Amino acid sequence: MQPSYEEKKEKFSIIRKKPHHVPPHLHNAIELVYVTKGELELGVGCELYHMEQGDFAVVFPDLIHHYQVFSHGKNEVYLFYASLELSGPFMTLLQKKCPENPVISRGKLHEEVKNALGCLIKDKKVNEVVGQAYLQIILYRCRENFRFIEKDRVGSNDLIYTVMTYLLSHFQETLTLGSVAENLGVNKFALSKIFSGVFHTNFNQYLNEIRLNYASSLLENTDRRITDIYLEAGFESQRTFNRVFRQRYGRTPGEYRKSFWEQENTDIMKT
Incomplete structure (x- = not known):
């Protein structure tokens, strides 16, 4: 199944x-x-x-x-x-x-x-x-x-699981649909169908979600520079990072960090 x-x-x-x-x-x-x-x-x-x-x-x-x-x-x-x-x-x-x-x-x-x-x-x-x-x-x-x-050592031969574990292990690298398909030994059109049919998104959007999860955690839990964060998360440019970040969170990375810490301080004071 x-x-x-x-x-x-x-x-x-x-x-x-x-x-x-x-x-x-x-x-x-x-x-x-x-x-x-x-x-x-x-x-x-x-x-x-x-x-x-x-x-x-x-x-x-x-x-x-x-x-x-x-x-x-x-x-x-x-x-x-x-x-x-x-x-x-x-x-x-x-x-x-x-x-x-x-x-x-x-x-x-x-x-x-x-x-x-x-x-x-x-x-x-x-x-x-x-x-x-x-x-x-x-x-x-x-x-x-x-x-x-x-x-990837968890027993499963399912292609969906193989794709997901590969991306989770390599999202900080430069990846394309073609390069991932080649490394996994599958047809890139079949791979594209997995993202559209199972995840209801495309390859780039799914990869960006993984990278954004990682980047947002660093924004919330560290004081590292945003330049260092987007590079470590796998984004090739700050312009791309800012664009996809704003699309998901409705604010810039800097605004997100400021808002998060202000809200956390408010909640701490209430407890």
């Missing part, structure tokens, strides 16, 4: 649900999975991981995953979706690597992670600043439990 692609619009969201069979899919968000009742089977790539009450998993962005439920008892799971932009210093790790095993058993879950999850569940709906704070605590503590591997 060909996996479906989902684009998560909200920067941070929480869903409580009774789990059921969910076919293979992937999306551009970090997905946190917390089983609060019963059991759940989490599939990532070609592997299937059993989860029980109290177990926790982190599904990194752009990984094909699915869910299965075989238990007939009471099952409940909380799903937390967070934009890559909220990951701060973990951005590069999330884009290029993933856990060899994404599941942390209840007994090995750090108390700070349990507390963060409890607060999120209690609040139910949190703003982006609070969500970002909890997310980074969770990622920091969970990192100690994971052995990381390159995303």
Whole structure:
């Protein structure tokens, strides 16, 4: 079955649900999975991981995953979706690597992670600043439990997944549709159809989204010069960077950074 692609619009969201069979899919968000009742089977790539009450998993962005439920008892799971932009210093790790095993058993879950999850569940709906704070605590503590591997080592022969992992590993380089097709050994017209048919965009727009996610995180979490940021993100000129940045965010990179820090300071003062 060909996996479906989902684009998560909200920067941070929480869903409580009774789990059921969910076919293979992937999306551009970090997905946190917390089983609060019963059991759940989490599939990532070609592997299937059993989860029980109290177990926790982190599904990194752009990984094909699915869910299965075989238990007939009471099952409940909380799903937390967070934009890559909220990951701060973990951005590069999330884009290029993933856990060899994404599941942390209840007994090995750090108390700070349990507390963060409890607060999120209690609040139910949190703003982006609070969500970002909890997310980074969770990622920091969970990192100690994971052995990381390159995303292209996750078992899947699916061309969609191969394309995505290649771009996530090479987006800082000069890329064209033709060069990517050649390196992957596929026809560039077939590759073009993947972007239009699956992602509902074209190659350049999809590549720019990856680069913009990376650049916006650097704007939010560092004081590095904008010139350094756009070059590190893979943009060849500041003019192109400014144009696509304004198209997505409705403001220049400098205005974006200023607005972000002003809003964060305001939210901190309110807490």
